[in-house]
Amino acid sequence: GQQLNQSPQSMFIQEGEDVSMNCTSSSIFNTWLWYKQDPGEGPVLLIALYKAGELTSNGRLTAQFGITRKDSFLNISASIPSDVGIYFCAGQLRLTGGGNKLTFGTGTQLKVEL
């Protein structure tokens, strides 16, 4: 199946540093999402973007929905140890019945050094 290209694949940063990751697709999506997955758990939604060009913040997280609707980026400011995990972007398509279907990116593994 289709996957979104996400970069970087992994990051090893120091506590307090800012982090940036991005996601690109050959297809247009009407919603972009960013999830975080902790070890042994399922992905948890961090931020949702619903309009092309939209810039949304959630605490230390900031994400943007690209104008072409084919890309998105996520920034984490002032990283802390609990930011460790795998971050996934996901493109969402609405289904006719009112649900949605997700296509996930390849993931970015974030490691934070104290």
Add this chain to the structure above:
Amino acid sequence: DAGVIQSPRHEVTEMGQEVTLRCKPISGHDYLFWYRQTMMRGLELLIYFNNNVPIDDSGMPEDRFSAKMPNASFSTLKIQPSEPRDSAVYFCASIKGGLPYNEQFFGPGTRLTVL
């Protein structure tokens, strides 16, 4: 709410055996999704149901995989016979359709190891 519940959390089996993974979606949610996660292929959608009816099973790898949803509160993913390449983490997710902004909630996953 208890969230999406999956069982077992871990399953180790031998090649050729039948494996059944179980999922209880969040009450009131009318969509249920099964995903598989591997290092090589990432998170892949296998199948999804709407109102207990399978809508799109194009992600199911092959005939050895089957999924059912006998009622709104229970779904199974069965692999028969299992093979080592089926080793992965299988996630179930659910959503309530029809809302302006709706989020897929994921269960904790079942880690399957086929020896």
